[in-house]
Amino acid sequence: xxxxxxxxxxxxxxxxxxxxxxxxxxxxxxxxxxxxxxxxxxxxxxxxxxxxxxxxxxxxxxxxxxxxxxxxxxxxxxxxxxxxxxxxxxxxxxxxxxxxxxxxxxxxxxxxxxxxxxxxxxxxxxxxxxxxxxxxxxxxxxxxxxxxxxxxxxxxxxxxxxxxxxxxxxxxxxx
Numbered sequence: 001x002x003x004x005x006x007x008x009x010x011x012x013x014x015x016x017x018x019x020x021x022x023x024x025x026x027x028x029x030x031x032x033x034x035x036x037x038x039x040x041x042x043x044x045x046x047x048x049x050x051x052x053x054x055x056x057x058x059x060x061x062x063x064x065x066x067x068x069x070x071x072x073x074x075x076x077x078x079x080x081x082x083x084x085x086x087x088x089x090x091x092x093x094x095x096x097x098x099x100x101x102x103x104x105x106x107x108x109x110x111x112x113x114x115x116x117x118x119x120x121x122x123x124x125x126x127x128x129x130x131x132x133x134x135x136x137x138x139x140x141x142x143x144x145x146x147x148x149x150x151x152x153x154x155x156x157x158x159x160x161x162x163x164x165x166x167x168x169x170x171x172x173x174x175x
Contacts, residue, residue, distance in 0.1 A: 004108060004109050004131060004134065005131070006131055006132060006133065006134060007130065007131070007132075008130065008131060009129050009130055009131070010028060010036075010038075010123065010125040010129055010130065010131040011028075011104075011107040011108060012027065012028045012029055012129070013027060013028050013097070013103070013104045013107065014026070014027035015027075015073070015097040015098060015099055015103075015104055016078045016097070016098045017071075017078060017081075017095040017096055017097045017098060018078045018081035018082050018085060018095070018096045018098065019093075019094075019095040019096070020093045021082075021086070023078050023082075024095075026071065026095045026097060028125070028129065029129070031069045031071075032127070032128075032129065033127050034067050034068060034069050034127055035066065035067055035068035035069070035124065035125065035126060035127060035152060035155075035156070036068065036069050036070075036071060036123075036124070036125040037056075037063060037068055037069070037070045037071070037122070037123070037124055037125075037148060037152065038071045038073065038108070038121075038122075038123045038125065039052070039056065039070070039071075039072055039073070039120070039121065039122045039123070039143070039148075040072075040073045040074065040105060040108065040110045040118035040119065040120060040121040040122075041053065041072060041073075041074050041118065041120060042074065042117040042118055042119070042120070042139055043074060043075075043076060043117055044074060044076045044080045044081060044083075044084040045080075045084055045088075048139075048140065048141075048142045049074075050088060050089060051142055052120070052142045052143060052145070053072060053089055053092060054089060054091075054092070055145040056070050056072065056092075056094070056145050057089065057091050057092040057093070057094070058091075058145075059145050059146075059149060060092075060093065060094055062149060063149065063152070066149075066152060066153065066156065067127070067156075068124075068152055069094070069095075070094040071094060071095045071096075071097060072094060072095070072096040072097065073096070073097035073099050073104055073105065073118065074096070074097075074098075074099065074117070074118060075099050075100060075102055075105060075111075075116055075117050075118060076098060076100075077098050077100050078096075078098035080098075081096045081098060099118070102116065105117075105118040108121055108123060109121070109136075110136055117139075119136050119137065119138065119139065120136065120137035120138070120139065120141070120142070120143055121134065121135070121136045121137075122134065122135050122136075122137075122143055122148055124148070124151060124152055124155060126155070132155050133151050133152075133155065150165075150166060153166075153167050157171055159171035159172070159173075160172035160173070
């Protein structure tokens, strides 16, 4: 199992994905020079997952304007992703990895081995491929896309940001 730490290189990956109606291979290195928001979810065709995916989809433009590519990942196949996204989430355009061999989920420390599914992990990776933020939720609790985006904006300042900081507010100066 990969020993993930903030400030260390994020594990690279290459996996098949469903992207805007097509199948293609996607790797972390494809996005060198951009921030990446990699988020894991347990399964297609479930209850909490579409609320998160739809919320990320609605925020995708904001992330792209902040030089950040959203990538989703579950242990379902790209064919399952295609069937689900075309039926229930046609507005979502970001890549959705098909981690059927569980290597990406395992390397990011979110795989529930005996169930073969991923916890709700969220990872912000900087343009150099360094992990700058990670959080993991239990299966039944959806994450806040708004907080993920706020965290990305704070990280992008390169400054010290106090609790609840939002763009336009003062950062803390280093002493």
